[in-house]
Amino acid sequence: MIGWLRRPATDTQVTHGARLWLYLVAGLVMIFLVVPSLIVIPMSFSASQYLEFPPREWSLRWYESYFGSREWMRATATSLKAGVLTMLVATPLGTLAAYGLFVSRLRWVGAMMLLLMTPIVVPLILVGIGVFYAYVRLGLVNSLLGIVLAHSMLALPLVVMIVTSALKSFDMNQEMVARSLGASRPRAFLLVTLPQIRFAVFTSALLAFLASFDEVIVALFISGGQNSTLTRNMFLALRDQIDPTIAAISTVLIVGTTLLLALVQIFGRGQR
Numbered sequence: 001m002i003g004w005l006r007r008p009a010t011d012t013q014v015t016h017g018a019r020l021w022l023y024l025v026a027g028l029v030m031i032f033l034v035v036p037s038l039i040v041i042p043m044s045f046s047a048s049q050y051l052e053f054p055p056r057e058w059s060l061r062w063y064e065s066y067f068g069s070r071e072w073m074r075a076t077a078t079s080l081k082a083g084v085l086t087m088l089v090a091t092p093l094g095t096l097a098a099y100g101l102f103v104s105r106l107r108w109v110g111a112m113m114l115l116l117m118t119p120i121v122v123p124l125i126l127v128g129i130g131v132f133y134a135y136v137r138l139g140l141v142n143s144l145l146g147i148v149l150a151h152s153m154l155a156l157p158l159v160v161m162i163v164t165s166a167l168k169s170f171d172m173n174q175e176m177v178a179r180s181l182g183a184s185r186p187r188a189f190l191l192v193t194l195p196q197i198r199f200a201v202f203t204s205a206l207l208a209f210l211a212s213f214d215e216v217i218v219a220l221f222i223s224g225g226q227n228s229t230l231t232r233n234m235f236l237a238l239r240d241q242i243d244p245t246i247a248a249i250s251t252v253l254i255v256g257t258t259l260l261l262a263l264v265q266i267f268g269r270g271q272r
Contacts, residue, residue, distance in 0.1 A: 037254055044247035051244055062248040072233065072249070078223070079213050079230040081144060086151040086212035091205040093152070094159025099189065101160075102167045113160070120157045124217040127154070132221035142224045150218050155208035162207070166200030167193075206264055210257060 039053055044062055046055035066072050097116060101109050119127060131150050132141065140146030170193065178188040194201070216231035223229045230249070237243050 037250075040247050040250045041254070043244065044251040046244060046247075048244070051242055051247060062244045063252075065245045066248045066252070069245075072230070072245070074226070075228050075230040075233045078144065078147075078227050082147045082151060082229065083209040083213040085144075085148040086155055087205050087209040089148060089152040090155035090159050090208040091201065094156045094204060094208075095163050095194075095201055097156070098160045098163035098167060099193070102164055103172070113164075116160050117157045119154050124154075128218040128221040131218060135222055141222055142227050144227050146222050147219065147227065147229065148212075150222055151212035151215055152208075154215060154218065155211040158207045158211060159204040162200050162204040163197065166197040170196055203264055206260055210260070214253075 043051055043053050045058050046052045047057035047059035135141045135146050175188045175192050178192045216235050219229045219232040223232050
């Protein structure tokens with residue numbers, strides 16, 4: 001243990017011992033963020049009709065209530081469809097936007113980048129009100145198309161930021177060489193640039209899916225009826241009654257999100 005503390009943690013020869021305080025702070029922050037989520041997991045296995053921690057009796061009744069409910073399954077299917085479609089829309093658009101702005105020599109690149117970042121800067125409640133007002137006129141309220149368009153708007157900045165960061169670490173001279181040998185810009189991008197930033201594109205696609213699947217504020221305004229999302233139904237259930245089914249759904253979401261993020265890390269490690 002003492003030997004590990006004396007080892008350099010970085011190329012600047014800063015030791016792990018000198019960084020011990022930073023590790024402790026990071027550990028406390030992780031505990032503060034993770035523990036409240038982990039408490040939900042045992043609560044989901046409670047046999048009580050109310051949220052109870054620690055459970056006095058163990059049961060799978062709330063998982064049966066979730067998977068056996070037609071309403072919950074329909075909401076889950078809507079969220080999954082919206083998430084996949086949002087990923088398919090936001091990822092290519094965001095990748096192309098990031099690439100276009102990165103290679104552009106226009107003076108207004110910074111302003112255009114700021115405009116693309118607006119959806120994650122403006123409070124979501126204002127975004128939801130604005131989208132709802134526009135959707136009422138366009139007849140898109142409570143439609144899957146409306147949900148996908150709104151969620152794509154929210155996911156697009158994430159894709160742009162991640163892909164732009166990857167492009168900054170990519171040597172654009174490689175693409176220039178391909179173009180000097182006769183390849184068009186689209187062909188050079190597809191054959192040279194895209195394969196080398198594919199991990200960033202894959203990561204941004206996953207985050208676009210999760211941004212859509214977990215979004216609730218805008219969904220409260222624009223989704224409903226047969227196209228009500230899972231998070232919207234969860235919010236309404238918590239508002240109207242404290243149903244332990246919510247704990248079971250939350251556990252499923254935590255496990256699913258963790259597995260997806262783990263797969264991304266495994267995939268990324270294999271690409272490096």
